[in-house]
Amino acid sequence: MSELNLEKLKYPIGKFEAPKEYTTEYISDGIKNIESFPEKLKRETIHLNDEQLDTPYRPDGWTVRQVIHHCAESHMNCFIRIKWAxxxxxxxxxxxxxxxxxxxxxxLTMPIESTLALLEGLHFRLAYIMKNLSPSDLEKSFIHPENNSEYRIKQITGTYAWHGEHHLAHITTLKKHKNWK
Incomplete structure (x- = not known):
């Protein structure tokens, strides 16, 4: 597989690009995306069988099952980080x-139904919190120790909106390639 094709499989919607300005519209669109993610993920995955769920979305990549569970884990961390900030x-x-x-x-083995349900409740809460943030709340931040970088809540809305779509595209691209319905 060529490096270009592997990069497209890794980033089917492209890498996250932060906007030059975090407008009200950008943040609102991100929140809508976060709010709708669980239903889109469920629609694409709930009918998949174990063999399909255990198929990697790319060579040396996670399986569909791992991607679903990862989204819940990552977005739980997002929720906690926002609360801390x-x-x-x-x-x-x-x-x-x-x-x-x-x-x-x-x-690696757990059925996806409980994780899809967790995402539904978690994303309801994320969107609820985000919709009610003041301009000063959006400027609140936390430090990520791995790169010692400061992240503002307004940045997190775009990052996690992209993150959900990024992993959803891993699944939809695989389904299209495998001709799964």
């Missing part, structure tokens, strides 16, 4: 090793 002054968050988490027994 809203209640503490620029806290240093705890990172996690998403690769090691993806290799745990539950991510």
């Amino acid at each position: 809203l209640t503490e002054n620029n806290p240093v968050i705890k990172p996690y090793d998403e690769v090691l988490w993806s290799e745990l027994h539950d991510n």
Whole structure:
């Protein structure tokens, strides 16, 4: 497989690009995307059988099952990070090793239904919080210790809107390639 094709499989919608300006419209669109993600993911995956769920979306990539569980884990971390940023002054968050988490027994074998339900409730809460943030709340931040970078809540809305679409595209691209309905 060529490097170009592998890059397209890794980033089917492209890499995240932060906007020059975080407009009200950009943030609102991100929140709508976050709100609708669980239903889109469920629609694309709930009917897949175990063999399909255990198919990697690319060579040396995660399986569809791992991608679904990863989305829940990543977005739970997002939720906690937003809560910390809203209640503490620029806290240093705890990172996690998403690769090691993806290799745990539950991510490899657990049915997806409970994770899809978790995402539904989690994204309802994420969108609810985000819709009610003031301009000053959107400027609140946390520090990620892996790169010692500061992230503002307004940035997180775009990042996680992209993150959901990024992984959804992994699944839809695989389904199209395999001619799965």
